[in-house]
Amino acid sequence: MSLAGAAPRPNVVVAVLALGGITVSLMQTLVIPLIPMLPGLLHASPADTTWVITATLLASAVATPVVGRLGDMYGKRAMLLLSLCLLVAGSTVAALSDSLVPMLAGRVLQGLASGVIPLGISIMRDELPAEKLGSATAMMSSSLGVGGALGLPASALLIENTDWHVLFWTAAGLGVVVIGFVLTFVPESSVRTGGRFDVVGALGLSTALVCLLLAISKGADWGWTDGLTLGLFGAAVLVLLLWGWFELRTRMPLVDLRTSARRQVLVTNLASVVFAFAMFAMSLVLPQLLQLPAATGYGLGQSLLVTGLVLVPAGLVMMATSPVSARISRARGPKTTLMVGAVVVAAGYGLGAVFMSAIWQLLIVSALIGAGIGLAYGSMPALIMGAVPISETAAANSLNTLMRAIGTSISSAVAGVILAHLTIPFGPAEVPSQGGFRLIMALGSGAALAALAIAAFIPGRARQTEEAAESRHSDVISAAR
Known part of the structure; x- marks a missing residue:
């Protein structure tokens, strides 16, 4: 039975959409525990198996803005369901694969599902009452980090206790469950632009x-x-x-560049790129510190499962700070929330540069950084939606999500170069040095402070009110057409 045509129940709609966001973001870290084993599992070279990660990244970048625009034109719920179906199909193909080509095909399909989070935020704007919108969109936005944090321990646990194909069967099963919930509880928005793609x-x-x-x-x-x-x-x-x-x-x-050039949208997207650089640095440093042998003098010699569990609190803190983010935004404006989040993340990385010799220390660092990410990511949809017409909500949120993906990609590349060059000999090989990890922590703190400086140029509340009025005017014009 479908309740999509009935009056939406806000709490249920938020829970379903957030579950969808977490499920899709799980795909980021799903295969990380498999990376060292992929050459043997897929009978391919290590260089070729790196495409298992790269293919998903590229597919996600292509799909996010396209699906967002299609959602504005033909229905956000319909595009949400299509994205989830692609996730299920990709997970099934990967689960059935024992060689590189079908695995790559499955990972591409999984990447094409990345539009779920911006589509979910846009559905919330269309369907939820104003008093619930802030906390709901903050939670949906932070689901990107929550899923990434939960994915590593979950996948490590499955790999250690089952066949690796179960990873992808589990992902497919989660996708089917979310599809059922969306069909049952999430209404289709009547807000559409129509027109030609x-x-x-x-x-x-x-x-x-x-x-x-x-x-x-x-x-x-x-x-x-x-x-x-x-x-x-x-x-x-x-x-x-x-x-x-x-x-x-x-x-x-596809993208209204005149709307995107509005100061509030443009500066928010710039801050998103820089802030995503800071966010992802934690994911690159902490797992390696935890898993390096204790004989290095700074590694903690932990298993992959323990490593994943250490990162779980960061994801939970992101979710817990979502309502806090919404309250700050209501009281002081989303610009203030973004700036507070940047300060918290900068402090977390600053602490991490000297606080990395025990598991409990890394737990504190990751939780502090997670709190800052939850605050900042919760504010970004509010800043974007406050400056764009409701008819362009999905496309604008998708572009902001894309900016975050570009920031994380740059972070990964920069950290990779640093860790490859700042090494120490360890046995027959070399491992990243403690100085390399500290440098990445310092860069993460610097990037968060740079995001703070950029966010300072976001218009204040008076100017935001003017841009919101311009957005409503654009809606009236679009409706008249």
């Missing part, structure tokens, strides 16, 4: 993003001065310029 704009943006993220993610392997890496960066810049020129001249663009 911008195919040229979608192809142009997808091409630019693939070139950019491929160069960022594979640059360390190929060499940052290699012709292929530089060529991809150059192609990304050229295609983005041509894409922007086209988008400004088409009647119904």
Whole structure:
């Protein structure tokens, strides 16, 4: 029985959408425990199996803005269900695979489901009463970090006790459950723009993003001065310029650049890139510190399962701070919430640079950083939705999600270079040095402070009210058309 046509129950809608966001974000860390084993499991070289991670990243970058725009045009719930079906299909293909090609196909399909979080935020704006919207969107936004934190211990536990294919069967099962809940409890929004889909704009943006993220993610392997890496960066810049020129001249663009250029939207997206850089640094440092042998003098020699469990509190704290984020935003505005979150994250990394010699110390550091991420990520949808027409909510939130993905990709590349060059000999090999970990912590703190400085340029409440009025005016014009 479907209740989609009945009056939505706000708490149930929020719970279902948040579960969908957590399920999709689990795909980020699902395969991390498998990475060392993939060459043997898939009968491929280590270089080739890195595409199991890269393929999902590229597919996510392509899908996020496209699905957001399609949601605005043809229905957000319909696109949400399509994304979840792609997740189930990809998980099933991966679960049935024993070689590289079908695994890559499955991971691409999983990546195409990444639009669930921005679509969920947009559905909330359409369906929830105003008094519940702030805390609901904050929770949905933070589900990206929650799923990532919970995925590592869950996948480690399954790998240690079952066949590795069970990972993907579990993901498929979760996807089916969420589809059932969405069909039953989540209504379809009546807010749609209609019109013609911008195919040229979608192809142009997808091409630019693939070139950019491929160069960022594979640059360390190929060499940052290699012709292929530089060529991809150059192609990304050229295609983005041509894409922007086209988008400004088409009647119904994939991304409304004039809306995106509004100060509140533009500065929020810039802050999102820098803040995501800071956020992801924790995911790159703490697991390695926990798993390095104690004989190094700074490694803690823990198992993968213990490592994952140490990261769980960070995810739970992100979820717990979502209502706090909403309360601060109501009282002082989402700009203040973002800035407070940046300060907390900067303090967490600063503490982590000197506080890394015991598990309890890393628990405190990860929880503090998680609290800052929960505050900041909870404020971003409010800043975006306060400055865009309701008819462009999904597309605008998708673009903000994409900005975060670009920031995490840059963070991963920078940290990889640092840890590859700052090493110490250990037995027959070399391992990252403690100085390398401290440098990444310092960069994470610096990036959070940079996000704080950028956020200071977000308009104050008076200007935000003006931009909200402009958004409502745009809605009236769109409805009239």
